[in-house]
Amino acid sequence: MQPLYELPTNLLDGAFTREHVPARLYYVIATFLRISSPRELHVASCLYPRQTRFTMANAFLVSKWKIWYKSLDVNHDGMISFADVEESRSKFSELHHLDEQKKKQVMDNFEKWWNEFIFRGKTGEISESEFVDMLNKDFTTDKAKFKKSMEKCFDILFDVIDTNKDRSISEDEFLIAFKAYGHENVALDTKFFKAYNPKDGLVPLREIVDSWISFATSEDSSKPDIVKTAFESGV
Template identity: 30%
Template sequence: MALSLMRLGFRSVASKLERSAAILSNTSVQNQMKLIHSKVTCNGNVCYLQAFQDQRDIDLSEYAGALRRNYSKHHGRPEENRRKKESDSESDSDCDTECKGFDRSEFWRRKMRTVHNILDVDKDGLISFNDFLLFSERFKSLGHLDEQQAKEFTAIIKLTWEEQWGAIDPYNFVTVEQYLEDMHHVLNDKTLKKKAHRWLPYLFKAVDKDKSGFISVKEFKLFFRCLGLDNEHAAVAFAVIDVNGDGKLSLKEFVKLGKDFFTTEDESRVSKMFWGPLIDV
C-alpha cells in the first residue's frame, strides 16, 4: 500500500514538472518569435524593412548564430551536402586559384565581405531571407520588369537561398564568416557555382530602363542606388569596367563582370569595381 502511494506521489510530481516545462518552453518560443519579426514594405521607389526587435541586453549576432546552428541541425540543408569534401569537388577553368582549402587571398575575402554588407539590407550584421527579399524588391520597385520577369526573379531569389543556406525561416541567418565559408564551397562545387548567380540577368533587366539591351552610365547609377551606393561611386565604377569605352554594358558583359567578381583573386581585374568600393574591414 505504502509503495503504491509513493508511486502515485512520484507520478503527480512528474506530471506537474512536465506541465511546468511545457509552459516555460512555450513561453520561451513565444518570446523568441516576438524577438525577430519583419516584413518588406515598398512605397514607390523606396523599400524598407519593418522590424520589431527586443534587443534588451542581447547580443543579436551571438544569439542569431546560436539559433542558426541549432536550427540547421534539424531543418537546414544537411552540412555534408552543403559542405562538399574537397576530394569530391570540382572547379571551373575561370577560377584562377586551386580552390582547395581555405587559403583564399585577403583580397577575395574582402570582396565577399563587401557583398555580405550589400545583401545585409537592414544592416544588423546578418543576412536573412528577408534581406534577400528586400534586395529583390528594390530592383522590382523600379518598374522595369514585366509581371512574368518579376515572378521569375522572386522565384530564383527564393531558390538560391534554399540551395545555399537552407530553409526559409526567421532563425536562419548568415554571418560574415559563414558567408565567406559558404561562398568558398559554392565556388568549389561546379553545379552550385553555375546556379549561384543566375539572378544577375534580372538585375540587368531591372535597370535597363529603355529596354535597349544595354546599360548606360545613367542606368548603372540605378543599379548602384539599389545596392545602397551613391552616384559618385557608380560613375567611377562604370568608367573602370567599361573597358572598350563605348559608354554602355551589354547583358553578357554585365553578367560576366558580376560572376568574375566572385571567382577571381586577381586584383588587376576590373570586375573588382562591379559591386562598388570594397570595404576596409
Template identity: 30%
Template sequence: MAASLVRLGLRSIALNLERTAALLSTTTVQNQIKLIHSKATCTGTVCYLPEREAELDRGAYRRYSKQHGRPDQHRRKHDSDSASESDSDTECKGFDRSEFWRRKMRTVHNILDVDKDGLISFSDFQLFADRFKALGHLDDEQAKEFTAIIKLTWEEQWGAIDPYNFVTVEQYLEDMHHVLSDRSLKKRAHRWLPYLFKAVDKDKSGYISVAEFKLFFQCLGLSNEHAAVAFAVIDTNGDGKLSLKEFVKLGKDFFFTEDESKVSKMFWGPLIDV
C-alpha cells in the same frame, strides 16, 4: 543444522545471481555485436540503424546523417550559438583564398545584409530583390521569375527558409568557397544577375548607360559618385554602355577571380576594409 541450511540457501541465491549477471552481460555483448553489424536503411539523405532486433519490429531506429559536405538546415542557428569558433578557427576552415578575395566576399555580404544587423537572412534576400522590382522595369513574368530564382538560390546555398536560418560573414566566406569549388553550384549560383540588369535597363535597349548603372548602385545602397567611378573603370571599351553579357560576366568574375588587376573588382562598389 538450521544455520547450515541458511548458509546453503544463501550460497544458492548468490550462485543464481552470478549466473543471471553473466547471462545479461552475454546478451548485452551479443546485442552490441548485432548492432555493430546491422545494415543501415537509407532513404536518400538520411540513414537509420536498428537499435536492437526486438525494437526493429516496433520500428524504433537511431537516426544519423549521411551527408558530409553541406550543413543541414539548422547549422546556422547551431553555429551562431557556439562560442567556441574563433577567427583563427574560421581561417583554418577558410580555404586557401587570398585576402583580396575575402574582402570582396565581405563586401557582397555587407550589401546583401540589407537591414545591417551583421547577418544575411532570407528576409534580407527578399528586400534586396524588392529594391530592383520596385524600379518598375521588370514585367510581371520577369518579376515572378526573379522572385522564384532568389528563393531557389537561397534554398540551394543556405537551406531552410525560416527566421533562425541566417548567414554570418564567416559562413558566407566558407559557403562561397564551397560554391566555387562545386561545378554545378558555381554554374547556378548567380543566375539572378540577368534580372538585376533587366531591372535597371530603364529604356529596355539591351544596354545599361552610366545613368542606369547609377540605378543599380542605388539598389545596392551605394552613391551615384561610386557608380560613376565604377562605370568608368569597367567600361573598358569606352562606348558608354554595358551589354547584358558584359554585365553578367563582370558580376560573375567578381566572385571567381583573385586577380586584383581585373576591373570586375569594381562591380559591387568599393571594397570594405574589414
C-alpha cells in the same frame, strides 16, 4: 587541391603530441575544433578521418565574398534576411514606376534569385560566415560547376536590371539597381558605372556580367577587378 595537413588516425596508443604537426598548425586546428589537449586532438582526429578535406579558397577570393555579402545587406542591419529581399525588390519596382503586371514579375524574379543563389536553401538570417562557408563549399567541391552557377546567377540578375531588354545597361538602369540594393551614393555609383567605359551611355550586358563572374570566382589577385575596386572605394 591537396589538404595542407591530414589529421592522423592511427593514434590509438594515445601518444600523439604537438610534435606531430608544426606548432602553428597545431594551434590553428585546436582553435578551430575548440580543443586544448593532445588527447582531445586525438579524439577529434577519429571524428574527422583522413578523407575529410579542410580546404579553403584563397584569401583574395574570400575577401571578395565578404564584400559581396555586405553589398547584399540592403537595410544595413549587419545580416542578410528576407527583409533585404523585400526592400530591394520594392525599391526597384518603385524607382522604375512599374505597372502591376511588370511589378509582380520583377518581385517574383527577385525572390527566386535570392532563394537560389543567396539563401541556398537556408531560411531566416544568414551571417557573413555562413554565406562564405556556403560559397566555399561549392567552390572547393567543383570549381567549374561553381563558375557555371555564378554565370547563371549574374545572367539572371542583370537580365532583370536590364528593364528595356536591349542587352545593355544604361547609367540610369545601373544607378537604380544600386540604389535599390541600398547603395545610394550617386557619385560613387556613377564612378563605378564609368569604370566600364560606356559608349553612348551604354555598357554591354555581357561585359558587366563577366566582371561580376570574375569578382565571385577568380582567385587571381594580379588581375584588375572593377567590382572589388568600386566597393572598396565606398559604393
